[in-house]
Amino acid sequence: WLECGKDRAKFYDWMREKGYLTSPKETIGYWKLVRSFENKYETSASDEFYSRTWSGGGGSYTYRCEVTYDGTHYTGITHDSCKGEFVENKGTASTPKDSYMGGERVEIDLKITANTSSNICFHLGASLGARITPVNHDDPFVSYGTNKSLYDITEKITKSYIQTGKNDTNTGYWGESATVGGEMPSGSANGDKVYIVIGMGGGNNSVETAYEYEWHKS
Known part of the structure; x- marks a missing residue:
């Protein structure tokens, strides 16, 4: 990876040369989308501190x-109570082809934003990402x-996901x-x-979509 100057294309070429990846031209066939479906996820949850959907x-x-309680005082707090404050995270993703x-590059456009109350005390953000499963993986989720x-x-974002986060003035979120x-x-x-899986996670829960592909030999 370092010898390739952190260039992903060169790194993949090196992996093929070493036999770790199959070259696309060596494989005669293609993946065809057969269906898409969501995971089974919790739609709502509440406790003495938060109400989530x-x-x-x-x-x-x-x-x-x-937020369903007053919150705790901390350095830099600008108001007495955090009760009623909210964050609504929204993620969007383009649809796979x-x-x-085999060996073709997949590209997915991801975007995540957050609407918030005018004051927001807590870190209640979310993350959005995509992945490809191994061939014949039994459960994509x-x-x-x-x-x-x-x-x-x-490579400007080095994590395997994008996210929202609270700004330094407790007045909103960035995406x-x-x-x-x-x-x-x-x-x-x-x-x-094989599956391409796209999903957003937040609050110890996630909503994910699996795109299922079937192999056809040419």
């Missing part, structure tokens, strides 16, 4: 959290540490946007499956 799917996601060649995260193609990319694997037999 989650919704969305298919490339549009929302996580809203409202209907088909990909369960990770065994083998998923391939998609990263900002400009992020990026086009993230990665390489599709190759199948070996007709009917092999």
